[in-house]
Amino acid sequence: MMAKQAETTIHDIAKYLNISASTVSRALNDNPLISEATRKKIKKVAGEMGYRPNTLAASFRTKRTYNIGVIVPLINRHFFSSVISGIEDIAYNQGYTVSISQSNDNFIKETKIAKTMFNNRVDGVIVSIGMETKSFEHLKLFPEKNIPLVFFDRVVDEIDAHKIVVDDFGGAYRVTKHLIEQGAKRIAHIGGPVNLKIYDHRRKGFLKAMQEAGLKTKKSLIIHNSLRKDDGVAAIRKLMEKNEKIDAIFCANDTTALSAIIYLKELGIKIPDDILVMGFSNEPFSEVTTPSISTVKQPGFLMGQKAAELLIHQITSNDTKVNYQTLVMPTELLIRESSRRNKTD
Amino acid sequence: MMAKQAETTIHDIAKYLNISASTVSRALNDNPLISEATRKKIKKVAGEMGYRPNTLAASFRTKRTYNIGVIVPLINRHFFSSVISGIEDIAYNQGYTVSISQSNDNFIKETKIAKTMFNNRVDGVIVSIGMETKSFEHLKLFPEKNIPLVFFDRVVDEIDAHKIVVDDFGGAYRVTKHLIEQGAKRIAHIGGPVNLKIYDHRRKGFLKAMQEAGLKTKKSLIIHNSLRKDDGVAAIRKLMEKNEKIDAIFCANDTTALSAIIYLKELGIKIPDDILVMGFSNEPFSEVTTPSISTVKQPGFLMGQKAAELLIHQITSNDTKVNYQTLVMPTELLIRESSRRNKTD
DNA sequence: TTGTAAGCGTTATCAT
DNA sequence: ATGATAACGCTTACAA
Numbered sequence: 001m002m003a004k005q006a007e008t009t010i011h012d013i014a015k016y017l018n019i020s021a022s023t024v025s026r027a028l029n030d031n032p033l034i035s036e037a038t039r040k041k042i043k044k045v046a047g048e049m050g051y052r053p054n055t056l057a058a059s060f061r062t063k064r065t066y067n068i069g070v071i072v073p074l075i076n077r078h079f080f081s082s083v084i085s086g087i088e089d090i091a092y093n094q095g096y097t098v099s100i101s102q103s104n105d106n107f108i109k110e111t112k113i114a115k116t117m118f119n120n121r122v123d124g125v126i127v128s129i130g131m132e133t134k135s136f137e138h139l140k141l142f143p144e145k146n147i148p149l150v151f152f153d154r155v156v157d158e159i160d161a162h163k164i165v166v167d168d169f170g171g172a173y174r175v176t177k178h179l180i181e182q183g184a185k186r187i188a189h190i191g192g193p194v195n196l197k198i199y200d201h202r203r204k205g206f207l208k209a210m211q212e213a214g215l216k217t218k219k220s221l222i223i224h225n226s227l228r229k230d231d232g233v234a235a236i237r238k239l240m241e242k243n244e245k246i247d248a249i250f251c252a253n254d255t256t257a258l259s260a261i262i263y264l265k266e267l268g269i270k271i272p273d274d275i276l277v278m279g280f281s282n283e284p285f286s287e288v289t290t291p292s293i294s295t296v297k298q299p300g301f302l303m304g305q306k307a308a309e310l311l312i313h314q315i316t317s318n319d320t321k322v323n324y325q326t327l328v329m330p331t332e333l334l335i336r337e338s339s340r341r342n343k344t345d
Numbered sequence: 346m347m348a349k350q351a352e353t354t355i356h357d358i359a360k361y362l363n364i365s366a367s368t369v370s371r372a373l374n375d376n377p378l379i380s381e382a383t384r385k386k387i388k389k390v391a392g393e394m395g396y397r398p399n400t401l402a403a404s405f406r407t408k409r410t411y412n413i414g415v416i417v418p419l420i421n422r423h424f425f426s427s428v429i430s431g432i433e434d435i436a437y438n439q440g441y442t443v444s445i446s447q448s449n450d451n452f453i454k455e456t457k458i459a460k461t462m463f464n465n466r467v468d469g470v471i472v473s474i475g476m477e478t479k480s481f482e483h484l485k486l487f488p489e490k491n492i493p494l495v496f497f498d499r500v501v502d503e504i505d506a507h508k509i510v511v512d513d514f515g516g517a518y519r520v521t522k523h524l525i526e527q528g529a530k531r532i533a534h535i536g537g538p539v540n541l542k543i544y545d546h547r548r549k550g551f552l553k554a555m556q557e558a559g560l561k562t563k564k565s566l567i568i569h570n571s572l573r574k575d576d577g578v579a580a581i582r583k584l585m586e587k588n589e590k591i592d593a594i595f596c597a598n599d600t601t602a603l604s605a606i607i608y609l610k611e612l613g614i615k616i617p618d619d620i621l622v623m624g625f626s627n628e629p630f631s632e633v634t635t636p637s638i639s640t641v642k643q644p645g646f647l648m649g650q651k652a653a654e655l656l657i658h659q660i661t662s663n664d665t666k667v668n669y670q671t672l673v674m675p676t677e678l679l680i681r682e683s684s685r686r687n688k689t690d
Numbered sequence: 691t692t693g694t695a696a697g698c699g700t701t702a703t704c705a706t
Numbered sequence: 707a708t709g710a711t712a713a714c715g716c717t718t719a720c721a722a
Contacts, residue, residue, distance in 0.1 A: 007490075007715090009714095009715055009716085010715070010716070011715075011716095019692075019693085020692065020693045020694075021693090021715090021716080021717095022692075022693065022694080022695095022716095022717075022718080023691085023692055023693075025715095025716065025717060025718090026691095026692085026717090026718095029717085033691060033692080034691070034692080035691060035692090038691085038692085052460075052463055052464055053464050053715090053716085054405075054464070054466065054714090054715055054716070055461075055464040055465045055466070056401065056404055056405045056410065056465065056466050056714095056715080056716095057405055057698095057714070057715035057716045057717090058715080058716055058717075059401055059716095060399075060401045060402055060405045060698060060699075060700095060714090060715080060716075061697080061698055061715080061716045061717050061718090062698090062716085062717065062718095063698080065401065067444070067465075074430065075426055075429050075430040075433060076423075076426045076427045076429070076430035076645075076646065077426075078421075078423070078629075081420055081421045081422075081426035081429075082421045084420050084421070084426075084445070085419065085420040085421035085447060088420060088445065088446060088447055089447075092446060092454075092458075097444050097446070097461060097462075097465060098444060098445055098446070099412075099442050099443060099444045099445075100429070100433065100443055100444075100445050101433060101437060101442070101443070102430060102433055102434075109437070113437075115397075116400075116442065117442075118397055119397055119398050119399070119400040120400045120401065120412075120442060121399065121400065121401050145352075258633060283629070284423075284628070284629065284630050285629050285630035285632075285633050285634075287630075288603060288630050288633070288634045289630075289633045289634065289635070290634070290635035300421075301421065352699090354698095354699055354700085355699070355700070356699080356700095364708075364709085365708065365709045365710070366699090366700085366701095366709090366710095367700095367701080367702085367708075367709065367710080367711095368707085368708055368709075370699095370700065370701065370702095371701095371707095371708085374701090378707060378708080379707070379708080380707060380708090383707080383708085398699090398700085399698090399699055399700070400700095401698095401699080401700090402698070402699035402700040402701090402714095403699080403700050403701070404700090405698090405699080405700075405714060405715075405716095406699075406700045406701050406702085406713080406714055407700080407701065407702095407714090408714080
C-alpha cells in the first residue's frame, strides 16, 4: 500500500506556537473560551502548516461520526436515487456525510450492510427494505443500541420508528376511482409482492374503490409479481389468454404499465380506446411515451429530505422517549393519455 | 443527544476470559498465530457478549478506513446513479463502503465535499466534476497526499490519474456519420459546455464526420448550452427562428433531443421525416418516446465497476509509481426511429 | 483564558 | 502462542 504522507496534527501546531494542544483544539473548534487573538493566530498557522483535521480521531473520541447510513434496494432506480438525492441535500447542509449501500433486494446482503453500518458507528440509518425481507432482527439492532433509524417507502410495521411513506392506499384509490369514472367496470390489477406494505396498500386502495362503486373484482383479475419488465408482460399475457374481458388495468408501477401498453399494442389493442392503463410512481419515461402514462407521482426528493430531517432531529435530540411519527406524503394523480377515454362506448 | 449504550470491547472479552486484549484482537482477525482452540473460544464469547468491532477505532489506528468517496454532479440522474450502483457493487464485494456527495454542479460545494472527504480520511476518491469546475486545486489535494483518485466521464486533463471515459469522440462521429448516411447535409449540433471535455469531444467527433463527408458546418448551426430541458427548447427555437434550413440535429444529450422533438412537433415539423434527431446517453425514456430517440449508449454501471476496480487496485497496490491509464469504454450506437429516414426526398 | 492529562478501542511492537 | 504496552489524534474534565 502506498504510504500516506505524515499529517500535521494539533500537536505540531501547538509545539510550533509553544502552546498546548488543547488550546489549538479549542481554537480550531471556535470554542468561545479562547481569545480572539490566539484563535486567529492558531488558524493562520494551521493554514500555513497545511493542517487537516482528522475527523476519524475526533469521531472516535466523541462517538459522533456525523455519518448517516442509507440502505436501499437499488441505487440505480429513479425513485430511490431521488430519495438519496434529497437525503444528501439535507445531510450535507447539516454537516453529515452519507454512506450508501444497495441490498439488491437480497436479504443476506441487507443483513451484512446493516452490520457493517453499525460497526462503522453511523449516527443514524435510513432504510427502505428489500423484497425478500421478512424478518427484522438485523434492523432492530439499531433501536436496541439507541441508533436512530428512519424508514421510508418500504417500511416495517414491526419496528417502532419514524416512517416516511406515500399515501399508497389513497393513490391507488384515486387511480381506481378515476378509471371507474372513465367508464371502466372490469378492472384488472397487477400488483407487487404483498409482503411489502406499499403493494398491499395499493391493492387495498384498489379494492376499496371497486367496492364503493359496487363493482365486483374477480380474483383472477388480480395478479401479483415482482413488477419487473418481464413480469408485466407475463401478467398481461396471462390476463389476455384467459380471455378476461377487461377494460382497464391498474399496474402497481409504471414499468409494468409500460410493458402492458407495449404488449397490448402488439395485439392490436388500442390504449386508451380499448383498455385504459394506469401506473404508479411517475417514472421519467411515463410522461413521454405514446400514449403518455397516467400515474401517481411520489415526491421522492422531498421524502429523502423529510427522512433526513427526522433522522437528524432524532440524532441531536436529548429526548429519551421519541414520539415516533409516520409521515404520509401526499401523492399527485397525473392523468395523462393512457387513461383518458376519448370516445364513449 | 441520546446516550449510546456502552459497547462490549475486546478488553471486556479479555477480562472475562482472563486473557489479553491482544489475543482477543488477533483471534477475531483470524491471525494464524492464535491456536484454533482459543480462537474458537474467543469468537464464541464475543458472540455471546454481543461484541461489535469498532471499525472507527481500527481505522483510526491503522489509517485505513475502507471507505471510498464518490463525488458526482447529481445523484438523481440516470447515468450517474448507474455509475454509483456499479461502484457500490464492486466496493461492497471488496469490503469497502461508499460515501456519496453531489456537487449540484456547484464549484463551492464540490470544493467543500473534497475537503470533507479528505478529513474523513477516505481511502480513495472517485470523481466526475461539475459544470462550473475550471480549477482543480481541491482535487489535487488527493494525489498530493497520496490518496488514490479516479475520474470518470467528466475527467480532468490537468491531473494525472486513472480515468474512465466513454468514447465521446467516436460516438459523436458515428452519430454524425449515420445522419449523413441517412441523407442529411445541413446538420445542427446542440452541445454542452466545452470546458467539459466530454462535450468538446462530442463536438469534435461531429466536426470530423462532417469534414470527412465534405460537408460545411456553419458556425450558427452549433450551439452550446447547459443541456437542460429549457436549454434544448431555447436552442431549437434559436435555430428555427434564424430559419436555418437544417435537416438533422445532433444533440449532446437525450434530454435536449427530446425537447427538440417536442418543440418541433409543435411547429408541425415531422421527426424523422422532415428533420432527423439524435441524442447521446441513452436515457431510459429514449426508448419509449414517439418517435423513439436514436442515441449513444454509455455503459454506466460497468464504468462504475471499472472505476472502483482501478481505485481499489491503486489503494491496495504497493507500487510507488502508478502507470495511469485512461479507459475508453466503447459506446453503442442505438439507431431508433428519430433518425431513420423513411422516405427518400 | 490556557494547560495537564486521561482516555476513546484498536493494532502493532517487542517480550516472553 | 500469548502478554504488556505504547501509540494513533483528538476532546474534555479538571486544574491553574
